[in-house]
Amino acid sequence: MNIVCDKQLLTEAVANVSRAVSSKNTLAALEGVLLKAKGNQLSLTGYDLELAISTTIEAKVVEEGDIVLSARLFLDMIRRMPCETISITSDEKMLTVVKGSMTEYTILGIPASEYPELPAVSQTTGITLNQAALKNMIGQTLFAIAVSDTKPVHTGSLFDIQNGELHVVSVDGYRLAMRCEKIAMDGEFSFIVPGKSLSEVSKLLKEEDREIEINVSKRHIIFDVGGYNVVSRLLEGEFLDYKSAIPSGSQTVVKINTREMISSIERASLLISDNIKSPLRLNFQDGLIKMSCSTAIGRAYDEIRCEQTGDDVEIGFNSRYMLDALKASECDQVQLIINGPLSPIKIVPTQGDKFVFLVLPVRLKSE
Structure with missing residues (x-):
């Protein structure tokens, strides 16, 4: 194989197909990227037997051929090349020269015949x-x-x-x-x-x-x-x-500013870590959300205003799960729908029904 191609195109393609490459595999070929040069194109494939990513870029193909090169090493090499074009040549012994300007690497490739075939997909x-x-x-x-x-x-x-x-x-x-x-x-x-x-x-x-x-x-x-x-x-x-898992009804409906709620949870859960686990206690009462948590190293308290209709309720949560859902909402305001302290909290948009997030509560010990 003997090809010349644009460095930027090659680097982007190798970086993207490498995401499907297995980092540790009993089959050495699967730790590499498959390169196939034909006509005026170079096709590149990464595959880990479950996921395959492939693409094609333009290249000047002097001699057609195929080879598998170590994904990590190949990407590191071409990224560091101080040039705009890169040439790749390999011989029948799989000895491969990757060259750009005055920089040159010689590495041993793997025969393309050792690369597993991608699944044939039909009747789609x-x-x-x-x-x-x-x-x-x-x-x-x-x-x-x-x-x-x-x-x-x-x-x-x-x-x-x-x-x-x-x-x-x-x-x-x-x-x-x-x-x-x-x-x-x-x-x-x-x-x-x-x-x-x-x-x-x-x-x-x-x-x-x-x-x-x-x-x-x-x-x-x-x-x-x-x-x-x-x-x-x-x-x-x-x-x-999932349809039967989403609760209906609403004893308490709370409208909140998403960013304010995220900031408040982050402040109140500062004492919680992977080693020091504790639920975040949320008390919805008279248009206020009072947040508190108690761990071995201390206590934290914070509160924010909200628009509340329905019953007052106190409920406990894993703070990270609550934060993940609020951040994923991508809305300025959301509604929290609660059916008592042991029912999942439902997070929905204030208008429409494009998303629903459920977070299961944590049973609180009485303080």
Whole structure:
């Protein structure tokens, strides 16, 4: 293989496809990026057997060929090159020379034949989505995806299409996040995308009012995002019945300024850490939210004003879960809907129903 290409294009492509590269794998080829030079193009692929990211850039191909190069090392090399163009040549023994200006590296590559084949995806259902809307939907639900594998199906987000609406739902046993958007698609259809895949897709999505194509098969999903092709396996299993998990009714409705609430929680939970755990106590009373917490190292108290209708209530929370939900709302004001001290708190917009966040309470000990 013998190619010459633009440094900036190559660096960006390698950085993006490397996100799907496995850092530690028994198969050495999977720790690398697959390069294929053909015609006047260079295609690059990163793959960890669950997620694949690939793209194509323009290149001057003197000699066609393919090779696998260590993703981390290759990216570090080309990033540091003091030039605008980079040449890559490799021989039949996989000895590869990466050169830019007066800087030159010689490394040993891996034959492309050792790189596993990407899954063949057929019989897909196509979905067209607005790029900015999808980025927002992922961003507002990613925080509630389960991290542990106790229920693997909850380490992803449910995409549920019903009656021309797409619901993206994440749940981790302590909280739930749901985001809705109207979609030009009839019928009922659902699938579960791993959290890691959504996180990487989100990084490639731009805040643009442009459509992107998603193709879903029985076991895989393909996102076609801005010149990148992202293929991910889907998770299988029974997802939580999110509709029945969201409580109805409202004994107490509180309208708050989101930024004020976030600042107050951060002040009141200053004594809480990973080592010193304690619930944050919220007392909703007469248009005030009184926040307090008590730990082995001391006590904290803060209060803010709110618009309250309904009963007074005192309820306890994990402060981090509450902060995550409030920050994900991306609204100046939100409503907190509470059905007593042992029911999940529901966070919704003041107008419309684009999102619903649930945070489970912590049972409080009497002071």
